[in-house]
Amino acid sequence: xxxxxxxxxxxxxxxGALLRANWLQPKTIEVKTDIVDLxxxxxxxxxxxxxxxxxARFPSHTIIAEESAVSGQESPYRWYIDPLDGxxxxxxxxxxxxxxxxxxxxxxxxxxxVHDPLRSETFCAxxxxxxxxxxVPIHVSPATTLDQSLILTGFPYDRRQRSEFYLRFxxxxxxxxxxxxxxxxxxxxxCYVACGRADAFWEWRLHPWDTAAGSLIVEEAGGKMSNFSGxxxxxxxxxxxxxxxxxxxxxxxxxxxxLLEREG
Numbered sequence: 189x190x191x192x193x194x195x196x197x198x199x200x201x202x203x204g205a206l207l208r209a210n211w212l213q214p215k216t217i218e219v220k221t222d223i224v225d226l227x228x229x230x231x232x233x234x235x236x237x238x239x240x241x242x243x244a245r246f247p248s249h250t251i252i253a254e255e256s257a258v259s260g261q262e263s264p265y266r267w268y269i270d271p272l273d274g275x276x277x278x279x280x281x282x283x284x285x286x287x288x289x290x291x292x293x294x295x296x297x298x299x300x301x302v303h304d305p306l307r308s309e310t311f312c313a314x315x316x317x318x319x320x321x322x323x324v325p326i327h328v329s330p331a332t333t334l335d336q337s338l339i340l341t342g343f344p345y346d347r348r349q350r351s352e353f354y355l356r357f358x359x360x361x362x363x364x365x366x367x368x369x370x371x372x373x374x375x376x377x378x379c380y381v382a383c384g385r386a387d388a389f390w391e392w393r394l395h396p397w398d399t400a401a402g403s404l405i406v407e408e409a410g411g412k413m414s415n416f417s418g419x420x421x422x423x424x425x426x427x428x429x430x431x432x433x434x435x436x437x438x439x440x441x442x443x444x445x446x447l448l449e450r451e452g
Contacts, residue, residue, distance in 0.1 A: 196301040273375040374389075412431055
Protein backbone atom coordinates (compact mmCIF):
# COMPACT_ATOMS: atom_id res chain seq x y z
CA UNK A 189 0.00 0.00 0.00
CA UNK A 190 2.80 2.43 0.88
CA UNK A 191 4.44 1.79 -2.48
CA UNK A 192 1.22 2.53 -4.34
CA UNK A 193 0.61 5.75 -2.42
CA UNK A 194 4.17 6.96 -2.92
CA UNK A 195 3.95 6.40 -6.68
CA UNK A 196 0.53 8.08 -6.87
CA UNK A 197 1.75 11.11 -4.92
CA UNK A 198 5.03 11.53 -6.80
CA UNK A 199 3.38 11.01 -10.19
CA UNK A 200 0.66 13.55 -9.43
CA UNK A 201 3.33 16.06 -8.44
CA UNK A 202 5.31 15.44 -11.64
CA UNK A 203 2.20 15.96 -13.75
CA GLY A 204 1.37 19.03 -11.67
CA ALA A 205 4.75 20.53 -12.50
CA LEU A 206 3.87 20.17 -16.18
CA LEU A 207 0.54 21.94 -15.62
CA ARG A 208 2.16 24.73 -13.64
CA ALA A 209 4.76 25.32 -16.33
CA ASN A 210 2.11 25.65 -19.02
CA TRP A 211 -0.97 27.22 -17.47
CA LEU A 212 -0.14 30.77 -18.58
CA GLN A 213 1.24 29.68 -21.97
CA PRO A 214 -0.72 29.58 -25.27
CA LYS A 215 -2.78 26.39 -25.41
CA THR A 216 -4.36 24.23 -28.08
CA ILE A 217 -7.99 23.82 -26.99
CA GLU A 218 -10.35 21.25 -28.49
CA VAL A 219 -14.05 20.60 -27.92
CA LYS A 220 -14.91 17.00 -27.04
CA THR A 221 -18.63 16.19 -26.64
CA ASP A 222 -19.93 19.75 -26.19
CA ILE A 223 -18.72 23.35 -26.13
CA VAL A 224 -18.46 23.09 -22.32
CA ASP A 225 -16.43 19.84 -22.50
CA LEU A 226 -12.86 20.85 -23.35
CA UNK A 227 -9.45 19.24 -23.65
CA UNK A 228 -6.10 20.97 -24.11
CA UNK A 229 -2.72 19.84 -25.39
CA UNK A 230 -1.53 20.00 -21.78
CA UNK A 231 -4.25 17.55 -20.62
CA UNK A 232 -2.93 15.10 -23.21
CA UNK A 233 0.71 15.64 -22.27
CA UNK A 234 -0.03 15.13 -18.57
CA UNK A 235 -2.08 12.04 -19.39
CA UNK A 236 0.83 10.56 -21.37
CA UNK A 237 3.27 11.35 -18.55
CA UNK A 238 1.13 9.68 -15.88
CA UNK A 239 0.18 6.59 -17.89
CA UNK A 240 3.79 6.12 -18.94
CA UNK A 241 4.99 6.12 -15.33
CA UNK A 242 2.25 3.78 -14.13
CA UNK A 243 2.73 1.34 -17.01
CA ALA A 244 6.44 1.20 -16.24
CA ARG A 245 5.95 0.69 -12.49
CA PHE A 246 2.91 -1.62 -12.60
CA PRO A 247 2.74 -3.32 -16.02
CA SER A 248 0.09 -5.82 -14.88
CA HIS A 249 -2.39 -3.12 -13.76
CA THR A 250 -5.29 -1.61 -15.71
CA ILE A 251 -5.18 2.14 -16.31
CA ILE A 252 -8.31 4.21 -16.97
CA ALA A 253 -7.58 7.83 -17.83
CA GLU A 254 -9.88 10.64 -18.93
CA GLU A 255 -7.91 11.57 -22.03
CA SER A 256 -6.87 8.14 -23.30
CA ALA A 257 -8.30 4.68 -23.82
CA VAL A 258 -8.27 1.95 -21.18
CA SER A 259 -4.81 0.41 -21.23
CA GLY A 260 -2.75 -2.26 -19.53
CA GLN A 261 -3.78 -5.79 -18.67
CA GLU A 262 -7.12 -6.82 -17.21
CA SER A 263 -6.42 -6.77 -13.49
CA PRO A 264 -8.10 -6.48 -10.08
CA TYR A 265 -5.94 -3.34 -9.72
CA ARG A 266 -7.29 -0.33 -11.63
CA TRP A 267 -5.83 3.16 -11.74
CA TYR A 268 -8.22 6.06 -12.36
CA ILE A 269 -6.49 9.18 -13.65
CA ASP A 270 -7.63 12.72 -14.30
CA PRO A 271 -4.50 14.45 -15.56
CA LEU A 272 -6.14 17.87 -15.35
CA ASP A 273 -9.31 18.20 -13.30
CA GLY A 274 -10.60 21.68 -14.03
CA UNK A 275 -9.76 21.89 -17.73
CA UNK A 276 -12.09 24.83 -18.40
CA UNK A 277 -10.41 26.78 -15.59
CA UNK A 278 -6.99 25.88 -17.02
CA UNK A 279 -8.00 26.83 -20.56
CA UNK A 280 -8.96 30.29 -19.31
CA UNK A 281 -5.89 30.61 -17.04
CA UNK A 282 -8.19 30.58 -13.99
CA UNK A 283 -6.01 29.39 -11.10
CA UNK A 284 -7.94 26.38 -9.80
CA UNK A 285 -7.22 22.88 -11.13
CA UNK A 286 -5.56 19.66 -10.04
CA UNK A 287 -4.19 16.23 -10.90
CA UNK A 288 -6.14 13.28 -9.50
CA UNK A 289 -4.82 9.71 -9.29
CA UNK A 290 -6.51 6.77 -7.53
CA UNK A 291 -6.00 3.03 -7.32
CA UNK A 292 -8.80 0.54 -6.77
CA UNK A 293 -8.54 -3.13 -5.88
CA UNK A 294 -11.58 -5.30 -6.61
CA UNK A 295 -13.57 -2.05 -7.15
CA UNK A 296 -12.61 -0.57 -3.74
CA UNK A 297 -10.52 2.59 -3.71
CA UNK A 298 -7.36 1.89 -1.72
CA UNK A 299 -5.11 4.85 -2.59
CA UNK A 300 -5.81 8.43 -3.64
CA UNK A 301 -3.69 11.49 -4.40
CA VAL A 302 -4.86 14.94 -5.55
CA HIS A 303 -2.24 17.59 -6.29
CA ASP A 304 -2.91 21.31 -6.71
CA PRO A 305 0.21 22.60 -8.49
CA LEU A 306 -0.47 26.31 -8.05
CA ARG A 307 -0.89 26.08 -4.27
CA SER A 308 1.70 23.30 -3.88
CA GLU A 309 -0.86 21.23 -1.98
CA THR A 310 -0.97 17.45 -2.15
CA PHE A 311 -3.89 15.62 -0.55
CA CYS A 312 -3.29 11.89 0.02
CA ALA A 313 -4.97 8.90 1.59
CA UNK A 314 -4.62 5.14 1.78
CA UNK A 315 -7.43 3.00 3.11
CA UNK A 316 -7.32 2.64 6.87
CA UNK A 317 -4.44 5.07 7.35
CA UNK A 318 -6.09 8.50 7.41
CA UNK A 319 -5.74 11.46 5.07
CA UNK A 320 -3.07 14.13 4.85
CA UNK A 321 -2.34 17.50 3.26
CA UNK A 322 1.38 17.88 2.55
CA UNK A 323 2.02 15.14 5.08
CA VAL A 324 -0.04 16.66 7.89
CA PRO A 325 -3.19 14.79 9.01
CA ILE A 326 -6.48 16.44 8.04
CA HIS A 327 -10.04 16.14 9.33
CA VAL A 328 -13.46 17.28 8.23
CA SER A 329 -15.18 20.32 9.74
CA PRO A 330 -17.27 20.36 12.95
CA ALA A 331 -20.31 22.11 11.37
CA THR A 332 -23.52 20.49 12.64
CA THR A 333 -26.27 22.24 10.66
CA LEU A 334 -26.67 23.44 7.09
CA ASP A 335 -27.35 27.01 8.19
CA GLN A 336 -23.77 27.08 9.55
CA SER A 337 -22.25 25.61 6.42
CA LEU A 338 -20.37 26.48 3.25
CA ILE A 339 -20.96 23.85 0.59
CA LEU A 340 -19.64 23.13 -2.90
CA THR A 341 -21.10 21.86 -6.15
CA GLY A 342 -20.54 21.63 -9.88
CA PHE A 343 -22.66 21.41 -13.01
CA PRO A 344 -22.40 18.44 -15.42
CA TYR A 345 -21.56 18.67 -19.11
CA ASP A 346 -25.27 18.45 -20.02
CA ARG A 347 -26.05 21.61 -18.02
CA ARG A 348 -27.26 23.55 -21.06
CA GLN A 349 -29.85 20.86 -21.76
CA ARG A 350 -30.92 20.44 -18.10
CA SER A 351 -30.14 23.83 -16.57
CA GLU A 352 -33.49 24.24 -14.83
CA PHE A 353 -33.16 20.82 -13.18
CA TYR A 354 -29.67 21.46 -11.81
CA LEU A 355 -30.46 25.01 -10.70
CA ARG A 356 -33.31 23.76 -8.50
CA PHE A 357 -30.78 22.00 -6.30
CA UNK A 358 -28.53 25.05 -6.26
CA UNK A 359 -31.41 27.29 -5.22
CA UNK A 360 -32.53 24.90 -2.49
CA UNK A 361 -29.09 24.85 -0.89
CA UNK A 362 -28.57 28.58 -1.43
CA UNK A 363 -31.60 29.19 0.79
CA UNK A 364 -30.37 26.86 3.55
CA UNK A 365 -26.63 27.54 3.86
CA UNK A 366 -24.21 30.39 4.44
CA UNK A 367 -22.93 29.94 0.90
CA UNK A 368 -22.70 27.67 -2.14
CA UNK A 369 -19.54 27.73 -4.25
CA UNK A 370 -19.01 26.35 -7.76
CA UNK A 371 -15.22 26.21 -8.23
CA UNK A 372 -14.79 23.93 -11.25
CA UNK A 373 -12.73 21.01 -9.91
CA UNK A 374 -14.59 18.14 -8.28
CA UNK A 375 -11.35 16.55 -7.08
CA UNK A 376 -10.42 19.69 -5.15
CA UNK A 377 -14.00 20.15 -3.94
CA UNK A 378 -13.82 16.73 -2.29
CA CYS A 379 -10.43 17.52 -0.78
CA TYR A 380 -11.76 20.79 0.59
CA VAL A 381 -14.52 18.87 2.37
CA ALA A 382 -11.86 16.50 3.70
CA CYS A 383 -9.73 19.27 5.21
CA GLY A 384 -12.63 21.35 6.55
CA ARG A 385 -12.49 24.26 4.10
CA ALA A 386 -16.01 23.29 3.06
CA ASP A 387 -18.64 21.24 4.83
CA ALA A 388 -20.31 19.30 2.01
CA PHE A 389 -20.38 18.74 -1.76
CA TRP A 390 -22.92 17.37 -4.21
CA GLU A 391 -22.84 16.88 -7.96
CA TRP A 392 -24.55 14.88 -10.69
CA ARG A 393 -22.91 12.75 -13.38
CA LEU A 394 -19.26 12.81 -12.44
CA HIS A 395 -16.82 10.20 -13.73
CA PRO A 396 -14.67 7.76 -11.74
CA TRP A 397 -11.48 9.70 -12.50
CA ASP A 398 -13.15 12.81 -11.01
CA THR A 399 -14.14 11.24 -7.71
CA ALA A 400 -12.14 8.09 -6.91
CA ALA A 401 -9.19 9.76 -5.18
CA GLY A 402 -11.21 12.49 -3.48
CA SER A 403 -13.83 10.10 -2.15
CA LEU A 404 -11.22 8.08 -0.27
CA ILE A 405 -9.59 11.25 1.05
CA VAL A 406 -12.98 12.39 2.41
CA GLU A 407 -13.65 9.07 4.13
CA GLU A 408 -10.16 8.81 5.60
CA ALA A 409 -10.52 12.37 6.95
CA GLY A 410 -13.62 11.31 8.89
CA GLY A 411 -16.24 12.35 6.35
CA LYS A 412 -19.02 10.46 4.63
CA MET A 413 -19.70 9.56 0.98
CA SER A 414 -23.01 8.34 -0.46
CA ASN A 415 -25.48 8.72 -3.27
CA PHE A 416 -28.35 11.21 -2.90
CA SER A 417 -30.57 8.77 -1.01
CA GLY A 418 -27.88 7.79 1.48
CA UNK A 419 -26.96 4.54 -0.23
CA UNK A 420 -23.38 3.46 -0.87
CA UNK A 421 -21.28 5.76 -3.02
CA UNK A 422 -20.28 4.22 -6.35
CA UNK A 423 -17.48 5.80 -8.40
CA UNK A 424 -19.31 4.75 -11.58
CA UNK A 425 -22.69 6.04 -10.35
CA UNK A 426 -24.42 9.30 -11.31
CA UNK A 427 -24.71 10.82 -7.83
CA UNK A 428 -21.90 12.10 -5.62
CA UNK A 429 -22.59 13.37 -2.11
CA UNK A 430 -19.79 14.13 0.35
CA UNK A 431 -20.01 15.74 3.77
CA UNK A 432 -18.38 16.00 7.16
CA UNK A 433 -20.87 13.32 8.24
CA UNK A 434 -22.70 15.62 10.64
CA UNK A 435 -24.55 17.33 7.78
CA UNK A 436 -25.22 14.23 5.74
CA UNK A 437 -28.81 13.68 6.82
CA UNK A 438 -29.76 17.29 6.12
CA UNK A 439 -28.06 17.19 2.72
CA UNK A 440 -30.04 14.09 1.79
CA UNK A 441 -33.29 15.68 3.00
CA UNK A 442 -32.80 18.69 0.71
CA UNK A 443 -31.79 16.57 -2.28
CA UNK A 444 -34.76 14.25 -1.86
CA UNK A 445 -37.16 17.17 -1.39
CA UNK A 446 -36.06 18.71 -4.69
CA LEU A 447 -36.41 15.37 -6.46
CA LEU A 448 -39.91 14.86 -5.02
CA GLU A 449 -40.97 18.37 -6.04
CA ARG A 450 -39.83 17.64 -9.58
CA GLU A 451 -41.82 14.41 -9.68
CA GLY A 452 -44.85 16.24 -8.28
